[in-house]
Amino acid sequence: MKKERLQKKRTPWLEVTLTCSIVLLIYIIITFTIDNSIVQNIISANNHQSTIEVTDTDFENIKMTLETSNDSSLSYRLVYPKTEFETFNETVHKYITDAKNNYISNIRKKDDKEGHLNIDCTIYPYKENYYSIVFSKIETYDFSNYDTQVQTYFIDKNNGNMLQLHNILTDNASHFTALSKYVQNQLLQSKELAGKITKDTIVKAASANWKNYSQFAIINNQLVLYFNLTNEQTGEQLQPTVKINIPFINPIMLNEFQSKQKSSKTILTKPKPKPKQSPKKNVKRVALTFDDGPHKTVTKEILKVLDKYDAKATFFMLGNQVKKNKDVLKEVKKRGHEIGNHSYSHKNLTKLKPEQVLLEVKSTNAVIKSVIGEEATVFRPPYGATTDEVDELVKLPVALWTVDTLDWKYRNKNKLLPVVKNSVRNNSIILMHDIHQSTADGLDSVLAYLKKQGYEFVTVSEIIENP
Numbered sequence: 001m002k003k004e005r006l007q008k009k010r011t012p013w014l015e016v017t018l019t020c021s022i023v024l025l026i027y028i029i030i031t032f033t034i035d036n037s038i039v040q041n042i043i044s045a046n047n048h049q050s051t052i053e054v055t056d057t058d059f060e061n062i063k064m065t066l067e068t069s070n071d072s073s074l075s076y077r078l079v080y081p082k083t084e085f086e087t088f089n090e091t092v093h094k095y096i097t098d099a100k101n102n103y104i105s106n107i108r109k110k111d112d113k114e115g116h117l118n119i120d121c122t123i124y125p126y127k128e129n130y131y132s133i134v135f136s137k138i139e140t141y142d143f144s145n146y147d148t149q150v151q152t153y154f155i156d157k158n159n160g161n162m163l164q165l166h167n168i169l170t171d172n173a174s175h176f177t178a179l180s181k182y183v184q185n186q187l188l189q190s191k192e193l194a195g196k197i198t199k200d201t202i203v204k205a206a207s208a209n210w211k212n213y214s215q216f217a218i219i220n221n222q223l224v225l226y227f228n229l230t231n232e233q234t235g236e237q238l239q240p241t242v243k244i245n246i247p248f249i250n251p252i253m254l255n256e257f258q259s260k261q262k263s264s265k266t267i268l269t270k271p272k273p274k275p276k277q278s279p280k281k282n283v284k285r286v287a288l289t290f291d292d293g294p295h296k297t298v299t300k301e302i303l304k305v306l307d308k309y310d311a312k313a314t315f316f317m318l319g320n321q322v323k324k325n326k327d328v329l330k331e332v333k334k335r336g337h338e339i340g341n342h343s344y345s346h347k348n349l350t351k352l353k354p355e356q357v358l359l360e361v362k363s364t365n366a367v368i369k370s371v372i373g374e375e376a377t378v379f380r381p382p383y384g385a386t387t388d389e390v391d392e393l394v395k396l397p398v399a400l401w402t403v404d405t406l407d408w409k410y411r412n413k414n415k416l417l418p419v420v421k422n423s424v425r426n427n428s429i430i431l432m433h434d435i436h437q438s439t440a441d442g443l444d445s446v447l448a449y450l451k452k453q454g455y456e457f458v459t460v461s462e463i464i465e466n467p
């Protein structure tokens with residue numbers, strides 16, 4: 001009775017309002033409590049209608065939302081994930097909402113209301129625990145110019161934590177520098193950027209500053225870095241990416257993020273040192289050697305000729321001669337020639353006892369060292385007579401010769417050149433003696449000839465170490 005009375009008292013206006021409120025309440029309850037509902041129609045804060053479809057994905061605990069505008073003057077299509085982690089969801093929500101609000105406010109300023117905003121989202125799993133979530137946004141207000149942008153998140157799927165690049169790399173500044181240098185080089189070589197962006201801009205955009213490395217994903221075992229650049233002349237947007245195989249950067253990543261695949265070459269691999277200066281292919285070399293000195297006068301004359309041709313030679317000295325001509329040894333050394341040991345008293349070593357051989361070699365080294373502060377670096381046995389046992393005792397590289405000028409036999413300055421001419425070839429070791437005046441006298445013509453033939457004058461060690 002009471003109820004009926006009340007109903008009668010209502011005005012039609014109140015009845016309409018009440019009914020509308022109940023319908024709206026039911027609508028709200030339905031749309032917001034039934035989480036499994038696939039399609040929702042909502043009135044957005046921007047006072048227009050949109051449709052939201054939520055679908056499952058292949059990824060644990062991630063649903064994908066597709067939001068499309070129902071307002072033809074506000075065309076947009078947005079795809080974004082929903083996880084069980086509030087902080088991440090809020091971050092995504094803010095990204096989507098900001099993009100949408102910015103787009104709507106731009107559209108509403110336009111008379112023709114033309115435009116479209118599209119945001120797509122792709123999820124890439126990495127190892128057991130991580131997802132790279134890559135948003136790509138395309139925005140246009142005239143359907144001829146497009147503004148595109150990439151936004152990435154790298155999350156731990158167990159707790160929704162968002163990781164930055166510095167959270168997955170080692171805490172080592174030199175590692176980050178190595179990465180930055182590598183990326184700069186890749187960008188500098190990029191055909192997409194060639195001629196559009198200055199070198200300086202590229203180097204700056206990829207410098208070792210974490211702000212430059214905020215957009216990244218791991219896709220198919222590659223680290224993908226995204227950059228936003230603008231062509232300074234045309235204003236054209238350029239979005240180069242640099243892809244780096246994870247095994248290549250394993251050593252600069254924390255264990256947890258390293259690839260199980262190994263790479264022999266990594267970002268920290270030092271470039272191989274250049275092989276020891278190998279003889280230039282087109283340059284012929286010859287080693288001039290002078291035995292049995294040093295001689296008080298002849299050696300000095302030979303030094304003069306060598307200097308004239310800027311030639312370096314090797315002098316195999318006898319210990320007993322060094323004792324007599326210490327100053328000559330000093331001069332030979334001073335002019336940059338190689339000092340060799342030729343035994344102390346020029347005996348045939350193959351006929352000596354091991355102790356005598358040692359004495360011949362060691363005493364010569366001792367006297368050489370007493371004069372110039374260092375021992376001989378190479379050995380030549382008298383008469384070229386040696387055995388494996390002698391070579392073993394000497395403990396110095398043993399250098400014989402390939403061209404014998406027989407200067408000791410001819411003692412004729414005009415006979416030196418013909419012998420050399422007949423037998424010299426690349427890497428020849430020429431035997432002469434700096435104790436015969438005829439050798440000093442004939443040397444100039446030999447050097448002139450060899451120089452003209454394109455020979456480079458090197459020490460005997462340079463030839464035996466690098467034949």
Ligand code: ZN
Pocket residue numbers: 291292342346382383
């Ligand atoms: Zn000799």
